[in-house]
Amino acid sequence: MAARARKSAPKKAVDHALLGSIPAPEPAKLSKDEELKAYRDMLLIRRFEEKAGQLYGMGQIGGFCHLYIGQEAVVTGIQMNMNDGDQMITAYRDHGHMLAMGMESRGVMAELTGRSDGYSRGKGGSMHMFSREKNFYGGHGIVGAQVSLGTGLAFANKYRDNGNVSVSFCGDGAANQGQVYESFNMAALWKLPTIYVIENNRYAMGTSTKRHAAQLDFSMRGVSFGIPGIQVDGMDVRAVKSASEYALNHCRNGDGPIILEMMTYRYRGHSMSDPAKYRTKDEVQKMRSEQDPIEQVKQRIIAEKLATEDDLKVIDKEIREIVVDAAEFAQNSPEPDVSELYTDILL
Amino acid sequence: MPIDILMPALSPTMEEGNLAKWTVKEGDKVGPGDVIAEIETDKATMEVEAVEEGTIGKIVVAEGTENVKVNAVIAILLEEGESAGDINAEKSSAKSEPSDDSSAPAKDDSKAASVPAEPIAVEPASDPDIPEGTKMVPTTVRVALRDAMAEEMRASDDVFVMGEEVAEYQGAYKITQGLLDEFGPRRVVDTPITEHGFAGVGVGAAMTGLRPIVEFMTFNFAMQAIDQIINSAAKTLYMSGGQMGAPMVFRGPNGAAARVGAQHSQCYAAWYSHVPGLKVIMPYTAADAKGLLKAAIRDPNPVIFLENEVLYGQTFDVPDMDDFVLPIGKARIHKKGKDCTIVSFGIGMTYAIKAMEALSEQGIDCELIDLRTIRPMDIPTILESVKKTGRLVTVEEGFPQSSVGDFIANKVQREAFDYLDAPIISICGKDVPMPYAANLEKLALPNVDEVIDAVKAVTYAG
Numbered sequence: 001m002a003a004r005a006r007k008s009a010p011k012k013a014v015d016h017a018l019l020g021s022i023p024a025p026e027p028a029k030l031s032k033d034e035e036l037k038a039y040r041d042m043l044l045i046r047r048f049e050e051k052a053g054q055l056y057g058m059g060q061i062g063g064f065c066h067l068y069i070g071q072e073a074v075v076t077g078i079q080m081n082m083n084d085g086d087q088m089i090t091a092y093r094d095h096g097h098m099l100a101m102g103m104e105s106r107g108v109m110a111e112l113t114g115r116s117d118g119y120s121r122g123k124g125g126s127m128h129m130f131s132r133e134k135n136f137y138g139g140h141g142i143v144g145a146q147v148s149l150g151t152g153l154a155f156a157n158k159y160r161d162n163g164n165v166s167v168s169f170c171g172d173g174a175a176n177q178g179q180v181y182e183s184f185n186m187a188a189l190w191k192l193p194t195i196y197v198i199e200n201n202r203y204a205m206g207t208s209t210k211r212h213a214a215q216l217d218f219s220m221r222g223v224s225f226g227i228p229g230i231q232v233d234g235m236d237v238r239a240v241k242s243a244s245e246y247a248l249n250h251c252r253n254g255d256g257p258i259i260l261e262m263m264t265y266r267y268r269g270h271s272m273s274d275p276a277k278y279r280t281k282d283e284v285q286k287m288r289s290e291q292d293p294i295e296q297v298k299q300r301i302i303a304e305k306l307a308t309e310d311d312l313k314v315i316d317k318e319i320r321e322i323v324v325d326a327a328e329f330a331q332n333s334p335e336p337d338v339s340e341l342y343t344d345i346l347l
Numbered sequence: 348m349p350i351d352i353l354m355p356a357l358s359p360t361m362e363e364g365n366l367a368k369w370t371v372k373e374g375d376k377v378g379p380g381d382v383i384a385e386i387e388t389d390k391a392t393m394e395v396e397a398v399e400e401g402t403i404g405k406i407v408v409a410e411g412t413e414n415v416k417v418n419a420v421i422a423i424l425l426e427e428g429e430s431a432g433d434i435n436a437e438k439s440s441a442k443s444e445p446s447d448d449s450s451a452p453a454k455d456d457s458k459a460a461s462v463p464a465e466p467i468a469v470e471p472a473s474d475p476d477i478p479e480g481t482k483m484v485p486t487t488v489r490v491a492l493r494d495a496m497a498e499e500m501r502a503s504d505d506v507f508v509m510g511e512e513v514a515e516y517q518g519a520y521k522i523t524q525g526l527l528d529e530f531g532p533r534r535v536v537d538t539p540i541t542e543h544g545f546a547g548v549g550v551g552a553a554m555t556g557l558r559p560i561v562e563f564m565t566f567n568f569a570m571q572a573i574d575q576i577i578n579s580a581a582k583t584l585y586m587s588g589g590q591m592g593a594p595m596v597f598r599g600p601n602g603a604a605a606r607v608g609a610q611h612s613q614c615y616a617a618w619y620s621h622v623p624g625l626k627v628i629m630p631y632t633a634a635d636a637k638g639l640l641k642a643a644i645r646d647p648n649p650v651i652f653l654e655n656e657v658l659y660g661q662t663f664d665v666p667d668m669d670d671f672v673l674p675i676g677k678a679r680i681h682k683k684g685k686d687c688t689i690v691s692f693g694i695g696m697t698y699a700i701k702a703m704e705a706l707s708e709q710g711i712d713c714e715l716i717d718l719r720t721i722r723p724m725d726i727p728t729i730l731e732s733v734k735k736t737g738r739l740v741t742v743e744e745g746f747p748q749s750s751v752g753d754f755i756a757n758k759v760q761r762e763a764f765d766y767l768d769a770p771i772i773s774i775c776g777k778d779v780p781m782p783y784a785a786n787l788e789k790l791a792l793p794n795v796d797e798v799i800d801a802v803k804a805v806t807y808a809g
Contacts, residue, residue: 054398059417059418119588120587123586124586124587132590139586140579142578145547145574147547148546148551151551152555156556159557160557179547179575182541183547273357275391339463341463342466344584345584346648347647
């Protein structure tokens with residue numbers, strides 16, 4: 001009987017329009033300055049991360065170290081639209097987010113090396129970094145916890161009626177955590193101004209989305225709460241920019257939260273100590289050669305004659321100098337004074 | 348200048364590995380991100396990527412070499428315009444020494460730096476003087492808590508209360524009665540039944556500088572939220588190097604009520620007192636409840652405020668003052684005495700008081716200390732008392748292992764060993780989940796006779 005009942009249940013394709021997933025807006029047309037800024041910002045993240053990987057290999061950076069290489073367009077495209085008071089919060093793959101929010105590469109790198117000139121004076125490390133000044137609220141090591149916290153940032157914005165939006169990032173893995181849905185519910189109920197950015201890089205550490213997610217379309221994860229979602233090509237900074245512009249307007253209009261699923265990819269392992277045996281080299285190589293976010297911008301810049309190869313080389317050199325300087329600074333900065341052991345526990 | 352490519356570490360604990368394979372050869376051009384080699388340890392194989400652009404000038408360590416030390420030079424990369432000749436000129440001694448000399452931190456594994464002394468706790472302020480002639484108003488703990496919140500909400504718009512049934516229902520235990528009417532739904536926020544989520548929302552709001560009061564219908568339900576309380580609220584100040592923290596209060600009834608069984612009857616005093624970055628308060632009287640809740644709301648740190656359902660309806664005198672605030676971290680001497688010190692807090696005080704009164708009739712004069720704050724704990728007041736009485740009994744409802752009493756016993760034996768005339772006894776709840784049956788429940792909780800017996804034992808009063 002049960003089998004028959006199941007058989008007669010309607011089998012209907014999910015109607016996105018009915019359920020709240022909205023088509024991605026056309027990729028933004030970027031001005032020359034915007035293209036060059038995107039190129040520069042993404043390249044800074046990539047070179048910074050490569051250097052961090054190198055320093056990790058040298059034993060200068062300890063513990064866990066999660067690199068953002070491959071995902072640069074996501075945070076770069078979103079940040080392009082953010083206002084000064086808007087907040088950002090993310091999990092532990094956070095170096096790119098901090099650089100995008102304008103935090104100094106020296107201070108970030110010095111935190112990675114655990115030195116006194118780091119943003120947390122060496123007491124936070126790669127996964128726990130903050131900047132009150134730049135409205136960056138961390139840097140969190142517990143998968144999914146930052147989503148509730150980011151919802152709280154939005155709660156505070158609404159409470160103060162300041163017009164600001166919080167942007168809470170999480171990965172496809174974190175999108176399965178219970179508190180994420182508790183947060184979705186409250187954000188929708190109270191119409192909180194927050195964007196939930198789900199960076200779908202296809203793997204929750206070593207488990208592919210196919211093996212961990214019952215609903216593979218993460219832009220639909222807010223359906224039960226009436227939260228609209230947009231699936232975005234997270235490798236194309238123009239698509240990210242237009243989608244986040246839409247989302248920020250949605251929040252600022254008082255329409256409550258919105259989900260942006262960023263289809264992206266990390267080239268490196270989950271963390272430095274992950275050999276990434278769960279995917280093929282071909283898969284990685286294909287993404288790198290066909291969809292690399294930086295290469296896409298570079299090709300447009302050249303094709304549209306916004307700048308010459310030589311102009312870009314100047315930028316490359318500049319970025320390399322910033323990163324080399326940050327690495328040097330981070331290795332020369334002293335370790336925190338032993339008295340720091342007992343500071344910042346209570347105010 | 349040619350660039351050294353070093354043997355990388357795959358993990359913080361790796362010291363050496365095998366160079367399994369070169370995927371490039373001398374003379375090959377490489378760019379950042381290009382795989383140049385594979386290395387392996389007993390745990391994993393990993394690709395080594397080039398970090399800089401250039402030409403492989405020299406492969407120093409041949410493939411198949413085992414036990415290559417981390418940071419040994421494995422190859423040399425030539426930058427644009429350089430040739431192999433530059434290697435010898437620059438790198439005559441590049442065999443195995445890593446080249447970044449002064450920039451490497453002094454790594455001294457032979458001895459750990461000595462641990463600095465824990466800073467001496469600032470002496471907490473004493474209770475405020477209550478001016479002569481101040482009217483003492485009999486008040487229930489319930490109303491005292493409500494008044495504390497209302498006064499602080501009037502004083503600052505940053506203070507708001509959130510939790511299940513706090514607004515329209517007027518509080519599951521009526522602690523927030525009337526607050527919605529006075530402050531409106533913006534500041535008295537009913538939440539869904541979502542402890543983990545709304546605790547996180549509260550912490551996030553606090554990180555921006557708001558002063559949330561997060562009510563848990565009971566602290567048993569806060570177990571769903573304990574990650575946000577500890578990992579987010581308690582640790583952020585430290586992890587951010589002092590940039591931001593969570594100025595907020597988590598409050599609600601804690602401990603056993605009556606006949607609600609194992610999942611609803613548990614004391615969390617010891618649990619939260621374990622965590623640096625938190626303050627933990629557990630008042631007994633209405634005056635302490637009011638004065639300490641006001642202090643907790645003003646405190647710039649996350650404060651766990653443990654109430655008790657059984658005490659909500661009990662009445663105590665509360666001074667009728669404009670702004671009655673008590674110091675966090677200061678114990679209250681409930682009654683002075685000379686024969687034995689009893690330390691308790693919260694509902695534990697009800698057993699301690701009855702025992703003290705019975706013992707007094709039998710000629711044993713106890714000094715009873717109400718801790719009020721569990722963390723930071725007022726150890727000096729306890730020590731001063733024990734140095735006088737030479738005896739100590741602690742009373743609490745929580746489980747015995749790693750109890751608050753055991754912590755106190757450790758401090759006292761260390762700081763006042765020579766003053767002790769008897770072993771310290773900590774009276775706790777029994778080491779069992781709370782049973783439902785009335786007779787078993789009674790047995791599971793501490794009782795007055797146990798306290799009396801303990802005091803008699805340590806005073807050798809038979």
